[in-house]
Amino acid sequence: MKFNIIDKEEWDRLPYFEHYLKQQCTFSMTANIDITSLLEQLQNKGIKFYPAFIYMVTRVVNSHEEFRTCFNDEGALVYWDRMIPSYTIFHNDNKSFSSIWTEFSDEFHIFYKNYQDDIKQYANVKGLFTKENVPENSFPISSIPWVSFTGFNLNVNNNHDFLLPIITSGKYFNQEEKILLPISLQVHHAVCDGFHASTFLEELQQLAHNCFDWLP
Secondary structure, three states: OOEEEEOHHHHOOOHHHHHHHOOEEEEEEEEEEEOOOHHHHHHHOOOOOOHHHHHHHHHHHHHHHHHHHOOOOOOOEEEEEEOOOEEEEEEEEEEEEEEOOOOOOHHHHHHHHHHHHHHHHHOOOOOOOOOOOOOOOEEEEEOOOOOOOOOOOOOOOOOOOOOOOEEEEEEEEOOOOOEEEEEEEEEEOOOOOOOHHHHHHHHHHHHHHOHHOOOO
16 A cells, blocks of 8 residues: 655645635535446446446546545545545345455456455455455445435535545436436545546546446
């Protein structure tokens, strides 16, 4: 886990950071992503959608310093060299969920194997955090596959110092011969603006359209 300490005195964003951190200002943005081609390719290859979604989200997060900026365990403001996804899995028998993490790789087939190994080991283990040693450089992803929401907001009490993005997907649906997936991105305004949130959603869409480039 490598990180870079941000020198606030040399940081162009410092006035924005201090202003929005003091205000404890977070915001969320929800958009529909076209996953028509992506779903077709996944089905043809027998690959599950959820790990592909986690992979795409992590690829985008790792492409931008803004989404990797946070306070580390020592309270220093840093940005990580790379992030690792921490995501929820659902237990259908008792309608609960657990949060686990999976080691990330830019090569999808490697990440997919890591995901399958973790699911095999932890899918039936009940509890909130069932895979131990959660990396400090992890960020949260979740899914609400039962509803196609048009907006979603997660309220975190300590959001004044939780700076990492929170990504939530909903139930995909058909519209005008396309299959659309609602995505909610929640960020802290201290480190991200509307431009960064828009870039996230745009690049996620590009990965879905260009799935031929990264699917095995």
